[in-house]
Amino acid sequence: MTEQRRTALKELQKLDVSIEDARDKIRTFDPLFEEIEEPSLILEGELGTSRTRLKEMKLEARRLESSSDERRERIRKLEERLNSVRNLREESAVTTELEMVKRGLENDETEAMTLIDQVRKGEERVTELEAAFKEASDLVEPKKEALLADREQVRSELASLEKDRNGFTTAMDARELQIYQAIRGGGRRRAISELTEDGACGNCFGMVPLQHQNEVRHGDQLIRCEACGVILAAPEPVDEAALAEAAAAEAAEAEAAEAAVAEAAEAAAADSAGGDEEE
Numbered sequence: 001m002t003e004q005r006r007t008a009l010k011e012l013q014k015l016d017v018s019i020e021d022a023r024d025k026i027r028t029f030d031p032l033f034e035e036i037e038e039p040s041l042i043l044e045g046e047l048g049t050s051r052t053r054l055k056e057m058k059l060e061a062r063r064l065e066s067s068s069d070e071r072r073e074r075i076r077k078l079e080e081r082l083n084s085v086r087n088l089r090e091e092s093a094v095t096t097e098l099e100m101v102k103r104g105l106e107n108d109e110t111e112a113m114t115l116i117d118q119v120r121k122g123e124e125r126v127t128e129l130e131a132a133f134k135e136a137s138d139l140v141e142p143k144k145e146a147l148l149a150d151r152e153q154v155r156s157e158l159a160s161l162e163k164d165r166n167g168f169t170t171a172m173d174a175r176e177l178q179i180y181q182a183i184r185g186g187g188r189r190r191a192i193s194e195l196t197e198d199g200a201c202g203n204c205f206g207m208v209p210l211q212h213q214n215e216v217r218h219g220d221q222l223i224r225c226e227a228c229g230v231i232l233a234a235p236e237p238v239d240e241a242a243l244a245e246a247a248a249a250e251a252a253e254a255e256a257a258e259a260a261v262a263e264a265a266e267a268a269a270a271d272s273a274g275g276d277e278e279e
């Protein structure tokens with residue numbers, strides 16, 4: 001029996017991990033959007049509050065105005081009546097009322113003056129906030145567009161990974177796939193793991209009984225780790241040729257680096273020698 005390397009399951013797991021990473025990455029965009037929009041949102045809120053307050057002050061100014069008009073009319077009538085009073089008692093009563101209405105008018109006028117000043121300041125504040133809000137919004141747009149483009153890129157990567165996965169799973173052994181899905185369905189990232197060299201589970205590092213190890217390496221049963229439940233796979237055979245190639249490449253790289261250092265030292269020596277001659 002061939003070694004149970006379960007290549008298809010491992011490939012599927014790689015795809016699934018990439019899919020999860022892409023989904024996680026997409027989620028990280030939400031706080032970024034909030035962050036860039038925050039300054040303009042705050043200004044928008046302040047602008048709303050200032051506009052409401054201004055509107056209220058203007059309404060109050062109008063109310064004062066009509067109250068003053070009424071009082072002026074009342075004063076005019078009382079003054080008229082003062083001309084036709086029949087006795088002192090009546091005169092005194094009209095005068096008292098006249099004084100009272102005049103005091104009311106004075107109060108209205110003082111209040112109106114203060115209010116006019118406040119309305120002017122409120123209008124200035126609204127104009128300032130409108131400009132600041134526009135400036136902040138103009139800054140947000142390009143940042144937002146860049147973020148949207150970045151997110152779109154990750155989304156399309158995700159879509160292509162999901163498409164790959166669909167194509168891949170249709171060609172897979174249905175039972176293996178079902179077990180794999182069930183393990184990952186519990187929210188686990190790893191559903192399959194290779195045996196380590198000394199026969200432990202590569203996920204939880206619990207020792208796997210020898211009989212199970214043999215089954216993983218040589219049998220055709222699907223064996224799961226008794227401790228953590230992952231599907232166990234035989235390790236990939238060590239590719240001696242590839243290892244030798246990698247080692248050779250590393251050695252060549254080290255040699256090249258060494259040569260570069262030597263060359264630089266030589267150049268420095270030549271430089272300082274040249275400098276000596278010039279002096």
Ligand SMILES: [Zn+2]
Pocket residue numbers: 201202203204205206225226227228229230
């Ligand atoms: Zn395990």
